[in-house]
Amino acid sequence: MGLEEYRSKRNFAKTGEPDGSEGKERHRSPRFVIQEHDASRLHYDFRLEIDGVLKSWAVPKGVPLESGIRRLAVQTEDHPLDYINFEGRIPEGQYGAGEVRIFDSGTFILHKQDLEKIEFELEGEVYSGRYVLIHTGENNWLILKKKDGQVSMEAGATKRRVEMVLNDIEISNKSFVDAFIAGVVEGLVSRLEGYGSFKKVQINIVKDDIKVAFDGSAVECNGFVGDIIRRTLVGMAEPLGVAGLVKNINIQVAGSEV
Secondary structure, three states: OOOHHHHHOOOOOOOOOOOOOOOOOOOOOOEEEEEEEEOOOEEEEEEEEEOOEEEEEEEOOOOOOOEOOEEEEEEOOOEOHHHHHOOEEEOOOOOOOEEEEEEEEEEEEEEEEOOOEEEEEEEEOOOEEEEEEEEEEOOEEEEEEOOOOOOOHHHHHOOOEEEEEEOOEEEOOOOHHHHHHHHHHHHHHHOOOOOOOOOEEEEEEEOOEEEEEEOOEEEOOOHHHHHHHHHHHHOOOOOOOOOOOOOEEEEEEEOOOO
16 A cells, blocks of 8 residues: 555644654564554554555454454554554544554564465464454455464365355355355354354345355344345356356355354
């Protein structure tokens, strides 16, 4: 992204936030910071030092301390490296007005980074251990802490059985499997309380009717959540070579916890 968007949103004559003019001094180990941001709504800003800037996400409920908890993380504009030490009040009328306090900071080890996933290990005073950020669409990501010894999702996907029938055509052993598990299922679980783990999930779309069940228990998925599922799954049709109107989709994922 660079810092153009960051600078365009701020008037540095009025806010005490750094403008990034002090350069891009990097430390031997990349750093992270979690800042408590009491703006219009209290949230936490999570930042990783990558490619000479602070890649940034707003995490409404905070970065999870324990495994098994998935939190929405909305990617925001890149911030300058000197923002890692910023604390203070952003004045009223300025972008992000409110109090900013450092909640935790430290270094991290980057294990993997691509457009869909970032895997890393935090080494802070409050937060430590392996984490993963999963891209679920547009600026939305999920952040979760891995269990000790947990393997990556690529390896985990081979332990699950995924069946997909689209327009009465059975589709299996496709590369979209990881994206499906990480995107649709993770995104769905993040919006549904009480479904942090399951052995089987079934998703069926027939025209405008969406039915979802976790371990045989039906879940209401109308409105916003239903639209996300429909748009994501229907968007799979073209890359999978399924021509014409998508009339029905049936997916079953069985295996260990997602």
